[in-house]
Amino acid sequence: MKQLGLLIRLIVGIIAGTLIGLCGGWFGIADSTAFIAVVRLFATFTSLFSTFLSFMIPLIILSFITVGMAELGKKANRLFGITLLLAYGTTVISGFLTFLIGKAVLPAIIQPITGDVLESNAFQPFFTIDIQPIFGVMTALVLSFVLGIGMANLRGSSLLDVCRDLQRIVSGVLKRIIIPLIPVHIAGLFCNIAAEGRLFATIKMFASLYGIIIVLQLLYIFSQFGLASVVCRKNHFKSMKNVVPAYFTALGTQSSASTIPVALDCAYNNNVNEDVADFVVPLCATINLNGDTICLVLGSMGIMIASGLTPTLAMFAPFIMMLGVTMVAAPGVPGGGVMAALGLITSMLGFTDPMQQLIIALHFSQDSFGTATNVTGDQAIALIVDRIDRADSEKTAY
Template identity: 35%
Template sequence: MKNGFFSSLPFRLLLGLLIGIGLGLVLEGSDQTLVGGAVLNIVVTAKYILSQFIGFCVPLIIIGFIAPSITRLGQNASRMLKVALVIAYVSSIGAALFATAAGYTILPHLNINPNVDGLKNVPDVVFALSIPPIMSVMSALFFSVMVGLAAAWNNSKNVTAILEEFQKIVLSIVTHFVIPVLPLLIGCTFCTLSYEGTITRQLPIFLIIIVIVMAGHYIWLTLLYSIAGAYSGKNPMAILKNYGPAYVTAVGTMSSAATLSVALKCAEKSVPPLRKDMVHFGIPLFANIHLCGSVLTETFFVMAVSRMLYGVYPEPGQMVLFCLLLGVFAIGAPGVPGGTVMASLGLITGVLGFDENGTALMLTIFALQDSFGTACNVTGDGALSLILTGYAEKHSINEQETEAAAKINAEI
């Protein structure tokens, strides 16, 4: 257990953060020396090159995650699957819009001051290695959607197989290249922010924001279960009371996929009011496409980081577009630690215009509370399964039909 934690991505990101802050504080007092200046130049240059590499990988990640997901869902479309996709998407964008409204309401009352006096200037990059991406973020998104839908409509088995292989390749790139360099990028970024004096003076605000986001998770879960109970006509507490083990497991694993077996057992204890066929169909599916807690977290964080680093909040139009697209990215994101923010890096840079500082800051604070966002995702799946149960009963869908859909879901 200890070895697992110390080898996990959140621990490595946290370690990179701490080392970066410590090195930045040391360099702040020794930057006038030959050694101090040389180290600072290396850090700034390394941060630039690493951010260029991450930017190059973003379109590949978008295509690799989104297009195969669309082809899989399109080929196996059924009535209940379509309903599940709609309510998962609505829940995700609802959580994002809720976080946006909360951000515009709460964040102005926090002492987030980007214009901190006495900040130092970071030196220019010594060696600028430009690695332009193969296409823009929005081009990658539209390419993924159009190719995925067209392949599904035409039942293009060869293209679908190619996209599946490409997804495996992209996952290997993320696993073997992107994730290992993330702690280095985080460390370099926080080193420069610490050297400037920005991050050390804003640390208390980070802690407050994390607490606010966790409160948002519980509010959204309350809303989801209330809606599910009202729609189905059943008591949602009969489900929610059984989800304690799944919530705790999700906090520990930080992965919806890794928590699936426990979540299934918790949901099966809720039969009734849940229908058993809806449990076997909905819980595995929602573990991969319903990421309301992660979406809520990311949306609130991008607003806080934008104010903290750039002095302004994103425009409402930008945030609405970000929320709508983030719901799509959440459906295509892998149910692994940090999957949501990794899949949506393109939105953060393309729609909101974050630079490497903002991206690194987002990755770090998201990873620090990702476990609670995952727990919200997993617990919310029970509410959506209750909505599926209500829908099946209201439309007289018998269990044989949904059991067939469960077999379809096993293929997804």
């Protein structure tokens, strides 16, 4: 249960950072040199980590999206195109519906936090290092599309092999450096928040967002099976009982890939053709990340409102469209969705470093539920693709 251990470490980091930050007020040492030094030490780590993360973001986008698009483009199977369209379409639709619900609900429950909410000024780092990314986020995206589509139409694979090696390197950095250090990074964030007296408002915002995200993810699952019922002209809400094992397995492993064996068995139990299930379930484990989309859209809106900004459709429409593409090629590691999307969140929504830290913390804390949502949604897509495949087979027979 290595991934579950990551979630536990994240929770421990939040608690530890909060307690350290509150010590200043509890023991009357907020102005002491030792306390200020400890908080500034956390601020220094957070600053260095954010700088390194900003450097890695374009490389994450380039390596994963390039390889993802090249490999997807080489698959000309009609069912593949249908599955890809369903995954992208439902991701974009879930993003827009989440935005509309967020606009209706969030302003009433999340208020702007006074006192320069998400900017940390009281405890500055001891030093900073300026590391410029190799290129900007949008440059990385465009270059990824050009290279990915180009390699999909090349007969040779030498350039694709190079990009795969780059992907392995970046994935290794994610798994061995960035992901393990996230709990320390988040501890530094909450230490600063608590030391500056912004803890209660921040926790209240987190709790509100967390609850709404879980509810929306569950509603999404029901809507997916509702869509399957309409397309298949059969009540597939009854089929939901057969996917419960996949949901709880994903909840525990926090990994769509690790859940594939259980998910396949669930699809078989729902009478999905084995050939279709063997194709759709592993594919959707990579390209269907609706749970992440719901979290990232609503979480971004909540953090913007808390920081005194107003989320608009003009701002979020292109973000959601691009997020759908990014989610298709998101790294297959716990938290990979937010890491792949962080560049878009920064460049298109204007998130500052403290705001980025909050969306990372929010995403990681609910990633188990997001993964479970993704895996369960895969089952509904499998039912739809199976219905289309059966219909084509019947036409061919005649």
